[in-house]
Amino acid sequence: MTYTPAMPRIAFTAFLLFSMLSAHAEIVLGLVANRGVEETRLDWQPIADDLGQALNQPVRVVATKDEAELLASFQRGEIDVLRGSSKLALSAVEGGKGDIFARLALTGRLTEYRSLLLVRRDGPPSLDALLSQRQQWRYASGNPGSTAGYLIPQYHAFVRNNVLPERFFRSVTVGNAEDNFRALVDRRVDVAVSNSDDLPKLAEKYPRDYQQLRVLWQSPPFSYDPLVIRRDLSAATRSRIVAFFLDYGRTGPQATRAKEKLYWADQLDGFLPATNRQLREVTDLQLYDALFRLALMPELDASQRQTREKVLYRRYDQLTALLGGAR
Known part of the structure; x- marks a missing residue:
């Protein structure tokens, strides 16, 4: 190759262009939509805009009802910051793609929620009464990827009572x-999963319909949804994103305005520091649910059952170590 005086200028120009593009690369915030997809995206966009201003980079919001779809996008590197259930976060952490850095706090500094089962006013009077009538009721479950909508009620309401919903209910929708x-309001189902976070918002949105319903059952308390950040982002970008969320609505001249945006996004008060250890709540539920299902598989002989149990306990031990140990 023949050297010319213009080559250093060309190389410098290319480097400068690359640096400018890198500096303004898009950051993507991925959300599970517990309401409408477009509604969720629009409600969070003002927060995303403030994040973009803090980073000097455009920030785009994507939302979906499908947690599996969201996880796949995160694993492909198409999403940089993820807000989803603890079960979704566990998959991201276990796959080596992300880490928890914050968790949601709701208005009133609420840091925990409960899963709920709803019925109409004329529905069964108690969970015991519901579980005494097999193949009688139609059930609206959460997505299998959801902690509040699936894993928590699956174990605490059903598995602990020796019930598998897909075998017990007349029909199951998701x-x-x-x-x-x-x-539930439209009488297409008789029992529906909800949670103590979304139900007050739905009561505000549909006040007359809410009066037709009541809470049949509630779970023990669990930590609110985590925020997960991609591990392969640069250290500087990660640090700035973490600082933005933990400070948002708490410090600076725009804190009051930020509080308003948080409320309209999800009735949030802000974000609290968190680590992967928060996911220990979910690992126990997953193990108990899997062991119960295994016990109800008559096609397996003792040797096959033992082999599968070993696999389950091995993964459980690996997750426990990954998340900081048993204590």
Whole structure:
């Protein structure tokens, strides 16, 4: 190759262009939509805009009701910051793609939620009464990827009572909190999963319909959804994103305005520091649910059952170590 005086200038120009493009690369915030997809995206966009201003980079919001779809996008590197259930976060952490850095706190500094089962006013009077009538009721479940909508009620309401919903109910449909609320009001189902976070918002949105329903059962308390950040982002970008969320609505001249945006996004008060250890709540539930299902598989002989149990306990031990140990 023949050297010319213009080559250093060309190389410098290319480097400068690359640096400018890198500096303004898009950051993507991925959200599970517990309400409408477009509604969720629009409600969070003002927060994303403030993040973009802090980073001097454009920030785009994507939302979906499908947690599996969201996880796949995160694993492909198409999403940089993820807000989803603890079960979704566990998959991201276990796959080596992300780490928890914050968790949601709601208005009033609420840091925990409960899963709920809803019925109509004329529905069964108690969970015991419901579980005494097999193949009688139609059930609206959360997505299998959801902690509040699936894993928590699956174990605490059903598995602990020796019930598998797919065998017990006359029919099982799947949706988010709003989908299930509407299905119950419209008498397409008889029992619907909700949670103590989304139900007050639905009561505000549908006050007359809410009066037709009541809470049949509630779970023990669990930590609110985590925020997960991609591990392969640069250290500087990660640090700035973490600082933005933990400070948002708490410090600076725009804190009051930020509080308003948080409230309209999800009735949030802000974000609290968190680590991967928060996911220990979910690992126990997953193990108990899997062991119960295994016990109800008559096609397996003792040797096959023992082999599968070993696999389950091996993964459980690996996750426990990954998340900081048993204590």
